[in-house]
Every structure is written in C-alpha cells, then in structure tokens.
Amino acid sequence: MxxxxxxxxxxxxxxxxxxxxxxxxxxxxxxxxxxxxxxxxxxxxxxxxxxxxxxxxxxxxxxxxxxxxxxxxxxxxxxxxxxxxxxxxxxxxLGLDDNPAAPTVRRPPPAARPTETDADAQARRGAARKLWLAGMPVKAGSPVAAYLAGRGVDLAELGRAPGALRFHPDLWNGESRRAWPAMVAAICAPDGAMVAVHRTWLAPLPSGGWGKAPLRDAKMTLGSYAGGCIRLWRGASGKPLAASPAGETVVLAEGIETALSVAVACPERRVLCAVSLANMARVQLPAAIGTVILAADNDSGNPAARRALDTACQWFLSQGRAVRLAMPETEGRDWNDVLQDETI
Missing domain, CATH: 3.90.580.10 (Zinc finger, CHC2-type domain)
Structure with a gap:
C-alpha cells in the first residue's frame, strides 16, 4: 500500500x-x-x-x-x-512496508549556481573570512596553546601549530554579550575554499591554564559547511588534501581536540575534523584517498549517534573506499580522553 x-x-x-x-x-x-x-x-x-x-x-x-x-x-x-x-x-x-530500515547514505547538497546562491549564506561566508583574517597564528604560550595543552595536546610534539587554527584575542559572543579570547578554526569546502569557521571561546582557569569559557555554547560555527572539514594535519606526505598520494589513508574525527589527539599519536597520518557527527557522513574527499579511518567517540549507548556513525561508514563504503572504525573501549569516552589519561 x-x-x-x-x-x-x-x-x-x-x-x-x-x-x-x-x-x-x-x-x-x-x-x-x-x-x-x-x-x-x-x-x-x-x-x-x-x-x-x-x-x-x-x-x-x-x-x-x-x-x-x-x-x-x-x-x-x-x-x-x-x-x-x-x-x-x-x-x-515508519514500518509501513516489509523492508527493514537500513543505514542511509547522506548525499551532499548539489553545488549552487552563482545566480542561485543565497545572499545570507554569502554574507556568513564573508563574515567567517573576515573573522579568520582578524586572528593570528597560534604561538607557544598563547591561550590556544595553553588550552590544548590542558587537553593533553602538546603542540611542541607536532613541531608546529596546525595552520588551520588561529587565536583571536577578543572575539564577541552573543550569548554572554561580551568578548572572550577564542580558538578559531578554518572550515574548507571540498575545493579548498574557506567557507566557515569554528569558534571555541576560552577563559583562564582558577587553577591556572586555560579552558572553555563558562558559556552554554562555548563552541559554535559561523557559515554553512556541509561536505567540508577542518584540515588539521597533512601527515607524512606533507601535501595539500587535493594532492593526496594515491591510496593514502585519512583519519576523520568529529571534534578538533579528538583530531589533534590522533595527530599527536599518529603524526604520519593525514587528519581531518568533520566538525559534527552529522557532517561526517557528508565530508567529500579526493578520489586518491583509499582508506578512511573514523576516529569515533564511544557513543554506543546512544542509538541515534550510532546510526549516524553507521551512515558515515556507508557513505565512504559506497565510494569504493576501505573504511575502518577506531573507537575507545570505554563507553562515553573519545580519543582525547585516552590521550589525557596517557599524559597524566
């Protein structure tokens, strides 16, 4: 029927x-x-x-x-x-037929023609780029470096700070109606153009060091980024994502801290951040990428999150790529938690 x-x-x-x-x-x-x-x-x-x-x-x-x-x-x-x-x-x-509901591959939105581009989307993209240019490279001793060190990510182990990250000393936050220092990350479209930014507002901790600002939403994005990602680490090849060697393996994580934890542990791997679990099933990669390792949070107790992760697996499998799932053994933990345990 x-x-x-x-x-x-x-x-x-x-x-x-x-x-x-x-x-x-x-x-x-x-x-x-x-x-x-x-x-x-x-x-x-x-x-x-x-x-x-x-x-x-x-x-x-x-x-x-x-x-x-x-x-x-x-x-x-x-x-x-x-x-x-x-x-x-x-x-x-809805269970209205006899076929079981299988994980669905999320399709990326079609590229918009210039005449069809939404004016508001263009304005957000412009604002994101302006914000990015207002930031500065991350240096040792900066609040961003201190915040990441507090999360177990020592940028000195990588030899340099990822170019996708910047420090903004005075970034406005609408929730609190005031400015805070912030870590700003560039989100790039498949063609390499920067289309959005991810913001993490920071504040000094009473015990010393830096942590997330005391906000309901200390992390937010500006701009639409479906299919894009934060290109955090190039791995052994040192080449841009578009020039990835044939058959290269890429590690894709949900959050910035998790992705950087993987880069510290496996600097030979190319590491990308999908920004969100939903977008993990939309990230578009060059044809040269042969294997995708999903560095997933252990959300096994969350059926919706598990289905979203299954969708991401199906998305890359449908492109003929090998897919591997790397997940911490303990429920509720991510790879940044594991790294912090090792650095204590």
Missing amino acids: RHSAATLARLLAERAPTLVRELLPNGRRDGTEWRCGSLAGERGQSLAVHLGGTRSGVWADFSSGERGDALDLVAAVLYAGDRREAMRWATRW
Whole structure:
C-alpha cells in the first residue's frame, strides 16, 4: 500500500522527537523545539524543529530561509531535497512496508549556481573570512596553546601549530554579550575554499591554564559547511588534501581536540575534523584517498549517534573506499580522553 506525501509527513510529525534525534543527533532540545546550527546538524541555534502540537515536525532554518514539514526535513538532511527518496525512506522508517530500515547514505547538497546562491549564506561566508583574517597564528604560550595543552595536546610534539587554527584575542559572543579570547578554526569546502569557521571561546582557569569559557555554547560555527572539514594535519606526505598520494589513508574525527589527539599519536597520518557527527557522513574527499579511518567517540549507548556513525561508514563504503572504525573501549569516552589519561 502506497502512502501519500501528506500522510507520511503527518506520521513523521507524530514521532518528531524521535525523528530529530535520528536526523540531527547533535542538536539539543530547547523548550518545545529541537535546535541545531543547520541541516548539516552541527550544534547551534539557526535551525529549529517543532516537537509537538499542531506544528509538530514543522521546521525553519533562519539563516538560509529554508523551511518545510517533517517529510521536507528528511529530504533536506538525507537526500538534498529529493522528496521521492525521502518518501521511500519514511515508509521504511515508519514500518509501513516489509523492508527493514537500513543505514542511509547522506548525499551532499548539489553545488549552487552563482545566480542561485543565497545572499545570507554569502554574507556568513564573508563574515567567517573576515573573522579568520582578524586572528593570528597560534604561538607557544598563547591561550590556544595553553588550552590544548590542558587537553593533553602538546603542540611542541607536532613541531608546529596546525595552520588551520588561529587565536583571536577578543572575539564577541552573543550569548554572554561580551568578548572572550577564542580558538578559531578554518572550515574548507571540498575545493579548498574557506567557507566557515569554528569558534571555541576560552577563559583562564582558577587553577591556572586555560579552558572553555563558562558559556552554554562555548563552541559554535559561523557559515554553512556541509561536505567540508577542518584540515588539521597533512601527515607524512606533507601535501595539500587535493594532492593526496594515491591510496593514502585519512583519519576523520568529529571534534578538533579528538583530531589533534590522533595527530599527536599518529603524526604520519593525514587528519581531518568533520566538525559534527552529522557532517561526517557528508565530508567529500579526493578520489586518491583509499582508506578512511573514523576516529569515533564511544557513543554506543546512544542509538541515534550510532546510526549516524553507521551512515558515515556507508557513505565512504559506497565510494569504493576501505573504511575502518577506531573507537575507545570505554563507553562515553573519545580519543582525547585516552590521550589525557596517557599524559597524566
């Protein structure tokens, strides 16, 4: 029995709290809404999904102007707007046919033509670049170096600070209505252009050193970055990502600290940061990359996170690449936790 788009949208809306955890596992509940940064699923506030009432399943991305119902959300997150594919997925996910719901490969959004580029997106990209230029290279003794050292990442072991990271001494934060020192990371599109920045606001610790600023959201992104990543470490080849040697192995981690922990432990590997678990299933790599190692957090107790990780595995397997999963043995821990244990 085939179901109409309206019926599927209504049934998805009835399960909105479960649906958003499936599609956008890095978001968080804010009253009657589920909030995240964008359709890429990173943490933030721009995208809101209603979780109940007469508007259950209705969503809007206030940065891009995109909006729709629960079925549109499936299409936008998983299938670059293809509602027909979204209907097939929804039918399986809702258990309305006999086929089990399998991990779905998230498709990157199609490249926009210049005449179709959203003006707000261009403004955010410009703001991200301006912010990046206002920063300065990370040096020994800087708050960024001290913050990373407190997380067990000694940049001296790498011989230099990654060029993707910068220090901003006085970066405005909207939540606290004041400026803080911050670590700023460049997020690059597949073609190498910088499209967004990741910000980590910092503050001195009472015990000495530096840590994250006492904010609800001490980490935020500026700009859309679906399919992009932070290029933290080039590994043994020393070549840009676009010039990766044939068959090279790349390590892809979710967060900056985790990725840097891998770089310290395995400096011969090329290491990238996906910024969010949802975007891990969208990162686009050169054809030369033969193997992808996913340096995953151990979120085995979180079914939504596990499904997102499975989606990332399927994404790279579908491209003919070998995929390996590296995960700490203890639930709730990541590779930065492991590194800190070793440096105590």
